[in-house]
Amino acid sequence: MTETPNPNIIDADTLTGEMRPIRRVVIGLGSNLGERMSALQGAVDAIADTPDVWVTSVSPVYETEPLDAPAGSKSFLNAVVLADTTLAANRLLDRALAIEDAYDRERSEVPNSPRTLDVDLIVVGDRRSDTETLVLPHPRAAERAFVLQPWHDLEPEAELPDHGPIADLLARVGDQHITRRDDLALEVE
Template sequence: MTETPNPNIVDADTITGEMHPIRRVVLSLGSNLGSRTDNLQGAVNSLADTPDVWVTAVSPVYETQPVDAPPGSGPFLNAVVLADTTLSARTLLDRCLAVEDAFGRERVEANGPRTLDVDLIVVGDRRSATDELTLPHPKAAERAFVLKPWFDLEPDAELLDAGPISELLAKIGVDGLTLKEDIELTLQ
């Protein structure tokens, strides 16, 4: 995964300027409250409508049991979106949070049920370890509901600092994932 086709382009995250690098982004979507399919499709549409974000692919949808969630939490629908962007990681995170809020996301308890979850998994080869943003996503290598949909789109992809997603997926398996063949998220 390269940050930009031209390594000589100035990084606008650190230097103000007109040139912005193009980064490949992997986003994970999840919903276990409300109209789960509509929530996921709405997230895809909202991301595609974001200036300087070009959604290039959307994975199949999987139903999964909640991980580390409170008792009684319902199953999730999960998908992965691939996009290219010139936005900074922080600006993209702000957009993801705004999309979640637009779909009624309430942040009451950690890992609690939610109408929509939009997580940044990787943003180019960016690394971040702040309270607001950790890149790559710290739990992505352990989550089949992230790795399997991503693998469906890019079987040769690698998770920064963790290795090929095919190997990570082989280690953790796909138990608990059910492909929802009757649900297809579309690009506008």
């Protein structure tokens, strides 16, 4: 994955004149509580409505068994959104958290607990981050078929920075019980 679809494209802020590169963003979506499909569509709409973010494509929807989740967790619906943006990674993270909050995401001390909506930044251009609030690329994306398969559907030649081609990563993760749901589709308006 490159820094931008075209590294020569730069966006200038209309108020400040500041030049900002356009970066390709990969965003993972998931929901296993409540109206799962409605939450995913709402997230796609909210991302598309974010200033300085341009959604370029949305993957098929996959139903996935919970991975490393508490006993009794219901299956997830998952998808990946590709977008171009001039926003900084921290501003994108703030937006992702706000979208989750709008869908009543409850945070838990229990890892991988059920949630109404999960909005994860997988890749933001070639940015690297290792802070308490943001790790880029996403630290577990290389191990998750529910991220890799929908992303592969959109960009079969893509690479996860520091990990390699997503096709190779997908071949390594094995069967994680994901099923493509062709009866469900997310739309970009």
